[in-house]
Amino acid sequence: MAIHRRELLATLGAGAAAGLAGCSAAGQFGGSDEAPGVVGETLTLTTTTSTHDTGLLDELNAPFEDMYGVTVDAVAQGTGQALETARNGDSDVVMVHARSLEDEFMTEGYGVNRRDLMFNDFVVVGAEDDPAGIGGSGSATEAFSAIADRGATFVSRGDNSGTHTKELAIWEEAGVEPSGDWYMETGQGMGEVLNVANEQGGYTLADRGTYLSQRSVVDLVIHVQGPIEGGPELLANPYGILAVNPAVHGDVNYDLAMAYIGYVTSPEGQRRIEEYTANGEQLFYPEALSEDPDFQQYVPEGWSGNSTEG
Amino acid sequence: MEAVPALAGAAPLLVEFPFEPVYVESIVAVSLYVSVLAVLLSTFVSVPVALAVGFTDFPGKRLVTSLINTGMGFPSVVVGLAVLFLVSNQGPLGSLNLVFTREAMIASQFVLATPAITGISLAAVTSVDRNVRDAAYSLGGTRLDVALVTVKEARYGIATAVLAGFGRAISEVGSVLIVGGNIAGPDGVSRTRTMTTAIQLEARQGRYGTAMALGAVLLAIVLLVNAVVVRLGDGGTLR
Numbered sequence: 001m002a003i004h005r006r007e008l009l010a011t012l013g014a015g016a017a018a019g020l021a022g023c024s025a026a027g028q029f030g031g032s033d034e035a036p037g038v039v040g041e042t043l044t045l046t047t048t049t050s051t052h053d054t055g056l057l058d059e060l061n062a063p064f065e066d067m068y069g070v071t072v073d074a075v076a077q078g079t080g081q082a083l084e085t086a087r088n089g090d091s092d093v094v095m096v097h098a099r100s101l102e103d104e105f106m107t108e109g110y111g112v113n114r115r116d117l118m119f120n121d122f123v124v125v126g127a128e129d130d131p132a133g134i135g136g137s138g139s140a141t142e143a144f145s146a147i148a149d150r151g152a153t154f155v156s157r158g159d160n161s162g163t164h165t166k167e168l169a170i171w172e173e174a175g176v177e178p179s180g181d182w183y184m185e186t187g188q189g190m191g192e193v194l195n196v197a198n199e200q201g202g203y204t205l206a207d208r209g210t211y212l213s214q215r216s217v218v219d220l221v222i223h224v225q226g227p228i229e230g231g232p233e234l235l236a237n238p239y240g241i242l243a244v245n246p247a248v249h250g251d252v253n254y255d256l257a258m259a260y261i262g263y264v265t266s267p268e269g270q271r272r273i274e275e276y277t278a279n280g281e282q283l284f285y286p287e288a289l290s291e292d293p294d295f296q297q298y299v300p301e302g303w304s305g306n307s308t309e310g
Numbered sequence: 311m312e313a314v315p316a317l318a319g320a321a322p323l324l325v326e327f328p329f330e331p332v333y334v335e336s337i338v339a340v341s342l343y344v345s346v347l348a349v350l351l352s353t354f355v356s357v358p359v360a361l362a363v364g365f366t367d368f369p370g371k372r373l374v375t376s377l378i379n380t381g382m383g384f385p386s387v388v389v390g391l392a393v394l395f396l397v398s399n400q401g402p403l404g405s406l407n408l409v410f411t412r413e414a415m416i417a418s419q420f421v422l423a424t425p426a427i428t429g430i431s432l433a434a435v436t437s438v439d440r441n442v443r444d445a446a447y448s449l450g451g452t453r454l455d456v457a458l459v460t461v462k463e464a465r466y467g468i469a470t471a472v473l474a475g476f477g478r479a480i481s482e483v484g485s486v487l488i489v490g491g492n493i494a495g496p497d498g499v500s501r502t503r504t505m506t507t508a509i510q511l512e513a514r515q516g517r518y519g520t521a522m523a524l525g526a527v528l529l530a531i532v533l534l535v536n537a538v539v540v541r542l543g544d545g546g547t548l549r
Contacts, residue, residue: 044410049514053511053514053515057496058496058498059496061495061496062495062496062497065495065496071495071501072495072496073410073491073493073501073502074493075410075491075492075493076492088398088399088400089398089399089400089404090398090399090409090410188514189514191514191515191516192513192514194516195514195516213515214515214516217516217517217518218516249399251399251405251407
């Protein structure tokens, strides 16, 4: 527990220091000393299309908005674009799923206080008749190699999103440089790519959440499962959430960003993630559960919320 | 369908509208708010500019005219990108915190609509018979009087210009998506989501029925506005 407590203290310290910096930079918010609370403020969240399009965000944002009387503006972009928007200081908090890009963002100093939030996994989907015969593949790399060997249509996001980043990692692992007529980059969101793959009778790598929430409108089936259904760990899809560093962008709403991070990683937020379903299936699995959660560590002293949990 | 009662009878598609009424209403409201305000602002700028350019001879007039005409073809995504750079926290107007707001959307629609309204108004104004202006002058009219007479004569052309600007603004998707962010709240109330960006979102999720229903609403609005303007024009000729 010692390590845990030290981490907690470090977070508290960093939060307090950065919070103070945030207050002096954004003095127009009326000084949180005399009137604690943030009613009427807006938090800008950039996130990926997968959290947005599955409807999970609405499930998380509504109670948070109620709790503090604030507004969460959720902008759905690919992971790459979401991080780029944050780099420019145009968002306060980022919820994405590409650990390598997140780490880069953190080491460059743009982000602070990254937390693991939840996970789901990726699946390789394709037409039911499985033209490349990848159905029996035990691994994603094997399946990708088979697709490349047979020159079966593969539809790629091609948009620097978390899913695209994962896809490129799998090609690299498989030792294949995807090129040729069979490989299509659409540069669009997961939903559009699923539609294109459906129309073209092709394969694609999809996050399970978007696939499940869209299964009723496409004929694609899962050929290679991810770790949730016992598939390879390579297809794991962890989501992180991080605050934009107020030392880099003085006018981000850091306090509210930390409150949001605190909320979505709190037992209540995690429960909502766990209980969220689409078409009767669970889409995301909580990953931030702590046996000793202390929601108050995330918000300035004296902020009042209506939440009784945490 | 109390959300759009006037349209429900006309379009059977809407009877099975898959959205909460509040979602559609707020999206339509945001679309109209942004486009109408942008077009009003554009009109206040464009008509005087068209009059000034149309009535005066100055060196470089051809260049100005062709610049206006070029502006009519500005790709909207490029305009969106330019406005994003302006209002981004890193940009010159960053301190105003305009990114992902309706104000930013209005700004980009304004940039898109203004050349269109100016260009078409200019053509309308210059095609007003020179005798009309001469007569107004000889009757002792001031420059303002002459301008008003010209605007009155050219009103159908100017109305067409405003309509073209409105059509461009309300049916535009690229720039409002970039600077507005397509934001709706968890309660389904649109903040910066317009009909076009909502259609894009619904299509992305394979909900083509919803997308088409929204498209029908958008089309109905454009048709309605067209009908109103044509009507105004007819009234003018009957006078």
